[in-house]
Amino acid sequence: MAPKGSSTPCSGVTLKVRPCVAIGDAIRAHTGYLARGYDLVFESPKSDKLSLFDLGEKAYDHLLILPPRSKGFGPALSPKNIVNFINQDGNVLLALSGKSTTPSAISSLLLELDLHLATDRSSVVLDHFNYDTLSASEKHDVLLLQRPGQLRPDTKDFFGGEGVLALPRTAPHTLGDTALLTPILRAPVTAYSYNPKEDLSADDDVWATGSQLALVSAMQSRSSSRFTLLGSAESLQDQWFSATVKVPGSEQETGTANQEFAKQLTAWTFKETGVLKVGKIEHHLAQADITAEDLNPAIYRIKNETVFSIEISEYSNDKFVPFEVPANDALQLEFSMLSPFQRLKLEPSSRTENSTIYTTQFTVPDQHGIFSFRVNYKRPFLTNIEEKHEVTVRHFAHDEYPRSWKISGGWVWIAGLWSVIGGFLAFVFVWLYSEPTSAKTKKTQ
Amino acid sequence: MAPKRTPAAASSAAASGSSGPVSAPSPQTTAAPSSLSSGPKTLTTNSSIFDIAHTVWQQYLATTPQRTLLLDAFMAFLVLVGGVQFVYCVLAGNYPFNAFLSGFSAAVGQFVLTASLRMQTSSPSSSTTSGEEGAFADYVFGSLILHFFCINFIN
Numbered sequence: 001m002a003p004k005g006s007s008t009p010c011s012g013v014t015l016k017v018r019p020c021v022a023i024g025d026a027i028r029a030h031t032g033y034l035a036r037g038y039d040l041v042f043e044s045p046k047s048d049k050l051s052l053f054d055l056g057e058k059a060y061d062h063l064l065i066l067p068p069r070s071k072g073f074g075p076a077l078s079p080k081n082i083v084n085f086i087n088q089d090g091n092v093l094l095a096l097s098g099k100s101t102t103p104s105a106i107s108s109l110l111l112e113l114d115l116h117l118a119t120d121r122s123s124v125v126l127d128h129f130n131y132d133t134l135s136a137s138e139k140h141d142v143l144l145l146q147r148p149g150q151l152r153p154d155t156k157d158f159f160g161g162e163g164v165l166a167l168p169r170t171a172p173h174t175l176g177d178t179a180l181l182t183p184i185l186r187a188p189v190t191a192y193s194y195n196p197k198e199d200l201s202a203d204d205d206v207w208a209t210g211s212q213l214a215l216v217s218a219m220q221s222r223s224s225s226r227f228t229l230l231g232s233a234e235s236l237q238d239q240w241f242s243a244t245v246k247v248p249g250s251e252q253e254t255g256t257a258n259q260e261f262a263k264q265l266t267a268w269t270f271k272e273t274g275v276l277k278v279g280k281i282e283h284h285l286a287q288a289d290i291t292a293e294d295l296n297p298a299i300y301r302i303k304n305e306t307v308f309s310i311e312i313s314e315y316s317n318d319k320f321v322p323f324e325v326p327a328n329d330a331l332q333l334e335f336s337m338l339s340p341f342q343r344l345k346l347e348p349s350s351r352t353e354n355s356t357i358y359t360t361q362f363t364v365p366d367q368h369g370i371f372s373f374r375v376n377y378k379r380p381f382l383t384n385i386e387e388k389h390e391v392t393v394r395h396f397a398h399d400e401y402p403r404s405w406k407i408s409g410g411w412v413w414i415a416g417l418w419s420v421i422g423g424f425l426a427f428v429f430v431w432l433y434s435e436p437t438s439a440k441t442k443k444t445q
Numbered sequence: 446m447a448p449k450r451t452p453a454a455a456s457s458a459a460a461s462g463s464s465g466p467v468s469a470p471s472p473q474t475t476a477a478p479s480s481l482s483s484g485p486k487t488l489t490t491n492s493s494i495f496d497i498a499h500t501v502w503q504q505y506l507a508t509t510p511q512r513t514l515l516l517d518a519f520m521a522f523l524v525l526v527g528g529v530q531f532v533y534c535v536l537a538g539n540y541p542f543n544a545f546l547s548g549f550s551a552a553v554g555q556f557v558l559t560a561s562l563r564m565q566t567s568s569p570s571s572s573t574t575s576g577e578e579g580a581f582a583d584y585v586f587g588s589l590i591l592h593f594f595c596i597n598f599i600n
Contacts, residue, residue, distance in 0.1 A: 401600060403600060404541070404543075404544055404599045407540075407544070409537065409541060409544075410540075410541045410544030410545070410599070412530060412537075412548070413530055413533070413534075413544040413547065413548030413549070413599070414599060416526050416530040416551070416552060417547055417551045417595055417596070417599055419526055420523065420526055420548075420551045420552050420555050420592075420595075421551070421592050423519060423522055423523070423526070423555075424555060424592070427515065427559075428585065430515055431512065431515060431581070434511055434515060
């Protein structure tokens with residue numbers, strides 16, 4: 001689980017973890033926040049030796065791509081290769097910069113992920129209300145923003161905390177409506193996108209403004225590999241980790257929280273946080289004594305009372321901790337055959353040192369067939385849980401129905417049946433005893 | 446059920462040689478033939494319905510063989526039992542349905558079997574190959590099968 005290496009590009013370079021590739025002299029400035037067990041390999045984006053794959057397998061666990069000094073990336077970093085890298089469960093942190101034009105290869109990579117850059121690919125975000133008065137009193141291109149809070153009330157907060165973020169010369173992007181995309185940090189409503197190389201008057205129709213502009217976004221693929229887009233590579237530099245900034249209108253100078261945010265961002269991207277692991281899954285009949293043979297039976301009967309439990313851990317930096325479902329959210333069990341017949345909230349029933357056991361109890365529906373217990377938990381910032389366990393549900397065996405006399409509603413009909421039988425027997429007896437007379441009568445007639 | 450009994454009763458009455466037509470004890474069906482009746486008590490066209498019914502009933506009792514009377518009594522009993530079960534099903538609901546089916550179909554099935562026995566035994570003109578004893582044996586055999594199924598089905 002622990003990331004092995006990363007490659008950092010130096011000024012405009014790639015960084016991968018396991019071997020992490022970093023290029024140029026900017027590397028050192030960019031990787032201090034990764035000094036926690038990553039085996040960094042630095043590569044120039046145009047290097048001939050650089051390849052993301054080794055014998056068809058990914059050669060690095062993680063990839064950190066910083067803006068290149070040169071105009072573009074080499075063939076090893078084509079969009080196809082990077083998408084393949086993500087498909088093989090590699091994680092990518094891509095940093096852009098407003099200082100240079102984004103390479104078209106990156107632009108088309110982002111298009112594949114439904115992330116959209118400004119058409120000129122060299123815009124920066126300006127904000128005349130949230131800029132740093134010390135370093136950008138003229139250009140207003142160093143944004144000072146609060147750390148992002150919870151995305152929604154029902155998600156976990158991996159990027160929160162106190163302090164101010166300084167985002168110098170940020171290249172903005174907008175998000176498509178793919179469900180896999182999640183914004184981490186959006187621009188404030190007073191921000192807008194501006195191309196410093198173009199004449200101001202030409203900016204009549206604005207591409208996007210305000211909180212339409214995303215500054216930091218994340219995409220988590222269906223296989224749970226992660227891709228993070230950071231608009232401002234400069235914010236990762238040591239100089240901004242220790243910078244002192246001042247918001248307009250404020251007397252007080254404060255330090256930035258960039259270092260901590262960089263740690264959170266890389267930790268999330270490289271799967272040190274928000275990783276869920278499913279432990280043992282058990283289901284059985286709801287009865288007191290459960291032996292090993294009673295666990296996870298392959299067959300149930302309709303209307304059985306059934307207990308299902310699932311053990312879930314969450315990896316947090318360096319250890320597994322019990323996973324707690326965020327408030328306002330629910331972990332659900334589905335008991336389904338084609339469509340769910342039951343969808344139930346799983347409640348935490350017990351905790352171990354590093355896992356929580358969620359349990360629910362329900363009655364198997366009155367429908368026989370091949371059912372499956374499914375836990376399908378896909379949430380922003382958390383790796384996906386998709387568990388499916390098939391069981392057979394049979395109908396009552398012929399000797400499992402209650403006997404007729406157990407159901408008082410049927411007593412009348414039971415009495416009816418037996419009176420018919422009794423009447424028949426009496427009739428037969430009388431018939432037989434009445435034979436002589438009857439025969440005589442018949443004969444005389 | 447009533448129509449079934451009517452021809453049977455009529456045929457048995459005819460077979461017994463009685464001069465008056467004997468029919469089911471239903472005033473409506475007997476109204477027309479009553480004018481032709483030549484039973485012990487003479488009826489006129491002005492006779493009241495009660496008189497007609499009474500005469501028919503007396504004739505039925507007087508002219509029907511004992512075994513046929515016994516059959517008719519048993520069939521009336523089956524109608525009663527089946528009717529009670531059906532009314533109960535309508536009033537109290539059909540749960541457990543298998544019990545209803547079993548109980549009700551036992552009554553109906555027994556009625557049908559008994560009716561066929563009556564047809565075979567009450568009229569000598571009806572050509573049965575096995576005779577009265579054979580018809581009765583068939584009847585007992587069929588009834589036992591019916592009871593076996595019904596008991597099994599009611600669980």
